[in-house]
Amino acid sequence: MPKKPKKTGKEETTDIYRLLFEASEKKRKKKRIELLQSVGVEDIFEKGNITIDMKTCKGVECKFCIDVCPTSALYWKTGEVYITKELCIYCTSCVLNCMVDNCIEVTRKRPNGETETFCKPQDVFLLLDKLNTRNRIKTLKKLLPDDETYLKRYGKHFSKFKKEK
Ligand code: SF4
Ligand code: SF4
Structure with missing residues (x-):
């Protein structure tokens, strides 16, 4: 066996x-x-x-x-x-x-x-608010110029401000 x-x-x-x-x-x-x-x-x-x-x-x-x-x-x-x-x-x-x-x-x-x-409704509103804020920041980031473009565009105003000081 x-x-x-x-x-x-x-x-x-x-x-x-x-x-x-x-x-x-x-x-x-x-x-x-x-x-x-x-x-x-x-x-x-x-x-x-x-x-x-x-x-x-x-x-x-x-x-x-x-x-x-x-x-x-x-x-x-x-x-x-x-x-x-x-x-x-x-x-x-x-x-x-x-x-x-x-x-x-x-x-x-x-x-x-x-x-x-x-x-409760408040829980849903809080989430909607969070999502809206995130979307607003995303849109703003698209609209606002990056640092380099910002300085090119507005830099001269800062130097004028320094001279006046
Ligand atoms: S919404 Fe629906 S779950 Fe809420 S109290 Fe009314 S019937 Fe009840
Ligand atoms: S599908 Fe939406 S509204 Fe319908 S029971 Fe589910 S969570 Fe509630």
């Missing part, structure tokens, strides 16, 4: 849980792409999460979040707001329009790995 090979402890093992997780992630991603394509939306933030606190939600009196959601990820059923998570693109429109702070929470991951969380 042939001898069984001795176990060294270094044999490769198959991590069935990891494989199952990867398979379900792939399925989820495929479904998400299909759904978003069908409503004509480009997938911007791939990773994120959205939750709604039903204890603080004003529900029937409001439904603002449902009205503003661009992908119809939010819908009204049996007296509550429901989420189709695969349709959410983490755009934060619902947070911006929700009448209750900390009721909707959107967390999203940027391609550079940075994570952002939004629970």
